Amino acid sequence: MKTNSTGSKMFSLILLAAGLIGLIGALAMDFSGSQNAVRGPMLIIGVVLFFVGLYFFPTLKYHRQIVYVIFLFPLLFSFAVTVIIPLLLGIGYSFTDWTGIKFTQVVGFANYIAMFKDPAFIWSIFITFIFVVMNMVLVNLFAFLLALLCTSGMKGVGFFRASYFLPNLIGGIVLGYIWQFVFNNVLIKITGGISWLVQTRTALMAIVIVYIWQYAGYIMLIYVTGLTQIPGDVLEAAKIDGANATQTLFEVKIPMLASTFTICTFLTLTSAFKQFDVNMALTNGTGSVPNFLGNYLSNGTQMLALNIYNTAIAKNNYALGQAKAVLFFIILACVSLVQVRISNKREVEL
Amino acid sequence: MKKKLLAMVMAGAMVLGLAACGEAAPAPAAGDAAPAADAGAAETAAPSGGSGEGIRLVNGKIEVDAMLKEAAALYEEETGKHVEIESMGGGVNIQDTLKGYYQADNMPDIFVCGSDADFGNWDGMLVDMSGEKWASDTDAAYKNDFGTIGFPYTTEAIGLAYNADLLEKAGVDPKSITGPDAMKKAFETLDSKKDELGLTAVIGWCTEPKDLYWSTGSHSFANYLDSGLSRDDTTYSDMLADGGKIDETRFEHYAEMVGLFNQYSDPALLTSGTYDQQILGFASGKYAFVTQGSWIGATMTSDDKDAYAEAGNFKCGMAPYAFEDGIDTILTNSPSWWAVFDNDNKADSLAFLQWLSEDKGQEILVMKAGFISPFKSCTFVAEDPFAATISEYTAAGKTSSWHWLKNKAGMDQNALGQVYADYALGTIPDAKAFTSTVSQVLQQYYAE
Numbered sequence: 001m002k003t004n005s006t007g008s009k010m011f012s013l014i015l016l017a018a019g020l021i022g023l024i025g026a027l028a029m030d031f032s033g034s035q036n037a038v039r040g041p042m043l044i045i046g047v048v049l050f051f052v053g054l055y056f057f058p059t060l061k062y063h064r065q066i067v068y069v070i071f072l073f074p075l076l077f078s079f080a081v082t083v084i085i086p087l088l089l090g091i092g093y094s095f096t097d098w099t100g101i102k103f104t105q106v107v108g109f110a111n112y113i114a115m116f117k118d119p120a121f122i123w124s125i126f127i128t129f130i131f132v133v134m135n136m137v138l139v140n141l142f143a144f145l146l147a148l149l150c151t152s153g154m155k156g157v158g159f160f161r162a163s164y165f166l167p168n169l170i171g172g173i174v175l176g177y178i179w180q181f182v183f184n185n186v187l188i189k190i191t192g193g194i195s196w197l198v199q200t201r202t203a204l205m206a207i208v209i210v211y212i213w214q215y216a217g218y219i220m221l222i223y224v225t226g227l228t229q230i231p232g233d234v235l236e237a238a239k240i241d242g243a244n245a246t247q248t249l250f251e252v253k254i255p256m257l258a259s260t261f262t263i264c265t266f267l268t269l270t271s272a273f274k275q276f277d278v279n280m281a282l283t284n285g286t287g288s289v290p291n292f293l294g295n296y297l298s299n300g301t302q303m304l305a306l307n308i309y310n311t312a313i314a315k316n317n318y319a320l321g322q323a324k325a326v327l328f329f330i331i332l333a334c335v336s337l338v339q340v341r342i343s344n345k346r347e348v349e350l
Numbered sequence: 351m352k353k354k355l356l357a358m359v360m361a362g363a364m365v366l367g368l369a370a371c372g373e374a375a376p377a378p379a380a381g382d383a384a385p386a387a388d389a390g391a392a393e394t395a396a397p398s399g400g401s402g403e404g405i406r407l408v409n410g411k412i413e414v415d416a417m418l419k420e421a422a423a424l425y426e427e428e429t430g431k432h433v434e435i436e437s438m439g440g441g442v443n444i445q446d447t448l449k450g451y452y453q454a455d456n457m458p459d460i461f462v463c464g465s466d467a468d469f470g471n472w473d474g475m476l477v478d479m480s481g482e483k484w485a486s487d488t489d490a491a492y493k494n495d496f497g498t499i500g501f502p503y504t505t506e507a508i509g510l511a512y513n514a515d516l517l518e519k520a521g522v523d524p525k526s527i528t529g530p531d532a533m534k535k536a537f538e539t540l541d542s543k544k545d546e547l548g549l550t551a552v553i554g555w556c557t558e559p560k561d562l563y564w565s566t567g568s569h570s571f572a573n574y575l576d577s578g579l580s581r582d583d584t585t586y587s588d589m590l591a592d593g594g595k596i597d598e599t600r601f602e603h604y605a606e607m608v609g610l611f612n613q614y615s616d617p618a619l620l621t622s623g624t625y626d627q628q629i630l631g632f633a634s635g636k637y638a639f640v641t642q643g644s645w646i647g648a649t650m651t652s653d654d655k656d657a658y659a660e661a662g663n664f665k666c667g668m669a670p671y672a673f674e675d676g677i678d679t680i681l682t683n684s685p686s687w688w689a690v691f692d693n694d695n696k697a698d699s700l701a702f703l704q705w706l707s708e709d710k711g712q713e714i715l716v717m718k719a720g721f722i723s724p725f726k727s728c729t730f731v732a733e734d735p736f737a738a739t740i741s742e743y744t745a746a747g748k749t750s751s752w753h754w755l756k757n758k759a760g761m762d763q764n765a766l767g768q769v770y771a772d773y774a775l776g777t778i779p780d781a782k783a784f785t786s787t788v789s790q791v792l793q794q795y796y797a798e
Contacts, residue, residue: 099471101449118798195622197622198622284763286560286767288777295794298559310764316467
């Protein structure tokens with residue numbers, strides 16, 4: 001943009017105008033339901049022309065900003081289309097009587113009120129929190145112990161590391177069905193003729209076990225990385241000072257792993273909250289609760305994500321499901337923010 | 351230099367990503383629902399809005415996919431009109447997938463609907479077919495305020511299926527099962543002769559709530575709603591629709607029968623058995639009764655063919671679920687219907703359905719797919735173990751309807767299935783407690 005000549009200004013303005021016309025024309029054709037095959041190329045050419053025009057716009061002051069915007073645009077656009085717009089639409093739908101096809105009226109907060117009056121949903125929130133707490137503790141505990149084993153320098157460590165990690169490579173749905181078979185046909189012989197999956201309490205335990213089995217190997221890998229990154233001279237110094245294995249573990253290794261713990265708690269927390277596939281394939285939320293707030297519930301093991309899915313799909317109530325999903329998003333966002341803040345603070349202190 | 355290269359690579363990856371999005375867009379979701387073999391054909395199906403590309407039918411019975419394709423091929427040979435068959439099954443929620451298709455502007459021209467709730471999704475978007483020729487040839491079409499909007503393609507029956515050869519050997523006459531006492535007596539007789547007959551249990555009855563909720567919560571519960579009633583009697587389904595109420599006396603009688611099933615079922619499968627195990631057990635002659643409907647005939651003669659042959663390809667029949675004296679009907683209905691979406695292709699869709707209801711279509715549907723024709727003019731009889739017993743009941747006028755299709759969406763899965771499991775497990779001790787729990791659960795479910 002060496003010259004600010006009127007010629008280049010004209011050129012850029014023409015490009016901008018042509019681009020906009022193409023863009024708007026294509027969109028108008030699309031929204032009016034036209035099947036004309038020109039509209040696709042027209043849209044793309046319109047966008048390209050618009051940005052070329054923008055790039056050649058004769059300004060020195062804003063040229064840099066314009067370039068930034070042009071480069072950021074593809075990413076921002078995809079982010080908006082796949083995340084921001086669906087999120088806003090979803091929040092919008094939660095205030096209507098949307099059926100998944102259309103909505104006829106705006107119902108205000110009715111969905112949100114119905115949701116909190118539903119004991120089954122309260123139960124789902126309740127057991128999700130229990131599940132999250134149990135998992136956060138147990139997965140990290142098992143993963144850390146496995147990591148200690150895998151860094152202890154014994155023979156065949158590579159093999160064990162790989163085999164602990166292997167369950168994580170199996171998808172949750174497949175894994176759920178495999179374990180359903182195990183619980184219903186193999187372990188039933190130990191558990192006295194009644195499968196663990198048929199009663200709420202044992203079924204919840206079953207989900208926790210399967211989840212640990214699936215997830216501990218993955219978290220273990222992160223701990224292994226953390227443990228191997230502890231500088232050798234620190235460990236050597238501890239040894240020379242006469243620290244035994246326990247002291248080394250608690251006074252040296254664990255404090256030095258603070259950031260790893262942050263990452264792992266964060267990962268287990270959010271993934272346990274979003275638990276869906278194992279839950280669906282293993283019990284699909286079945287299990288009875290004879291008396292919860294005076295009600296008989298038949299969704300004993302149904303966690304939040306599955307409850308939302310079920311509300312929309314099985315009960316054919318999309319709007320209520322959407323309202324629950326908005327709450328789910330809020331809970332998850334809050335928990336994650338608090339978690340990150342606390343962890344960051346602790347990291348600094350240590 | 352290195353940085354520049356890296357930037358180039360990243361920009362390239364991004365462009366590729368966007369390009370890939372563009373490529374995928376024209377055929378939304380066609381790949382994940384249609385079997386791999388359809389991949390090529392899906393291309394032709396994608397621009398559903400246009401005409402001249404043929405029509406597309408979404409079928410909900412994956413087991414007859416090949417036969418429907420055969421019918422479509424024959425139709426194309428005769429008329430030159432292409433029909434694309436897209437089959438869904440195996441746990442796919444069809445209505446939900448269809449909603450996705452609708453949002454993606456990829457609606458099929460004909461699709462399956464199975465209940466009032468399903469049809470309710472598409473209020474005002476379906477073609478009224480009351481003027482079609484086939485409509486006067488059947489009583490099984492789906493009708494509501496919007497007209498005749500469902501094309502029936504088969505008939506299924508819910509009844510207490512039995513192994514006729516075994517009952518004969520044990521000296522139990524299935525015709526004698528006309529009330530709860532007779533049923534109990536038959537069960538006791540069979541139970542006492544278990545070893546002699548090679549039975550594992552008297553009845554194959556599974557209440558596992560995760561995968562078999564539909565068997566208990568819909569099909570078994572259907573007997574409370576309809577058994578013994580005339581086809582248009584909606585007394586109990588109307589009561590249910592009115593805030594989830596049940597008739598406690600009738601239900602308790604029904605509950606006692608369920609208790610009898612719990613008692614005489616195979617304990618290994620009662621609370622955690624699967625559909626496959628249940629049918630295999632019946633097909634291999636290990637159970638004298640089974641609590642599944644006529645559709646198991648298809649499984650017995652295909653997947654379980656060997657076991658069924660080994661057990662002597664025994665004759666099957668159906669007794670009424672006689673939980674009260676005088677109940678003498680089995681429940682028959684079209685299990686689901688094909689609806690025509692109101693679009694530019696509707697004339698072609700209607701023509702294809704009409705063709706299916708005529709001789710050439712019926713020959714494939716009945717003789718190959720094993721459907722039991724809902725059309726009066728059809729002369730084909732399927733070679734299904736249950737076909738004979740269904741036509742016998744139909745001819746005698748001893749059939750009741752399936753008003754459970756009016757149940758609130760998801761009621762079996764989200765409310766009833768678990769209660770049946772608890773009853774089988776013993777956490778709900780008796781018929782009285784079962785009745786009161788069901789009553790409570792249903793009222794709760796309808797109040798939501």
